[in-house]
Amino acid sequence: MMNVVSQVFWPAMQNWQSVDWPEYVGDDWARHLLDAKLTDRLHVKQGRDIARWTIRRSGSELVTFVKRHYRHSCWRRVLAALAPRRGVSDAAREWRSLDTAKRLGIPTPRPIACAELRAGTQLRSAIVLEELTGMIPLHQAIPFAAKRLSPRSFERWKRGLIAEMVRLVHLLHDGCHFHRDLYLCHFYVREADVESMPADWRDRVVMIDFHRLTSRKLLPFAAKVKDLAQLLYSSDIPGLGTRDVVRFWRLYCRDERMPWLAWAIQLKARRYRSHNAKRGAA
Secondary structure, eight states, X not given: OTTXXXXXXXXXXXXXXXXXXXXXXXXXXXXXXXXXXXXXXXXXXXXEEEEEEXXXXXXXXXXXXXXXXXXXXXXXXXXXXXXXXXXXXXXXXXXXXXXXXXXXXXOOOXXXXXXXXXXXXXXXXXXXXEOOTTEEEHHHHHHHHHHHSOHHHHHHHHHHHHHHHHHHHHHHHTTTEEOSOXXXXXXXXXXXXXXXXXXXXXXXXEEOOOTTOEEOOSSOHHHHHHHHHHHHHHTOSTTOOHHHHHHHHHXXXXXXXXXXXXXXXXXXXXXXXXXXXXXXXX
16 A cells, blocks of 8 residues: 555454554544544535545644545445455545556545444445645636636647546556546646646646546446546536547547447436436426
């Protein structure tokens, strides 16, 4: 695991942590993290919450985001009881997925700590990630850049950005890894790069939210469609147009013809739009 100095295991709990984490929170942090009251930028969704946690110690400051999972599927709870050391919770899976992403060469937030707690048939977990300070997601960065850069500079800015996004997606897909949450909001760039023209975009885009990362060496077509349809669906924002979508697609295809994949992606993206329109109406 990346930056890990220890893995602690008890019959009902295990945790992983980076070198500097105990200096900020002590050694018994895992027992309290899931019940801690965190309210800064709190977002609650589908049995989990995400909140910002700023920790200060001896004049130094560590800004983190804590993602806590309070509900897991039945089979994961059973597997956790049968193989407690395996680490099958959502947080533990994301911890390992971030390690996979790092080995693939994909920039990600620094994972700081992860805990998994079991109580009877219940399973809860949490992962702590260092905040991407000074960075914003692309669904915000692109409209900002459209307003702040000249039209000509903005087109050059997008060309470099799109090429880097294609490179990152290929790092996943070429190894049969699939994000399964590949929305535009899960790509981050520096705020400074929104107002200027980076000479080289390489490694200046960071990807987040890897808790659903999967490997599909057998029949990867559906997983690839899901990733690219999510990206296409989320690209309907000010500053992006058909020309940008076509540019991404041509770079992704590497001059190959993939009509069936293109058709499946567009169909899936339309289904996302229809589904979310119905939810919005409801």
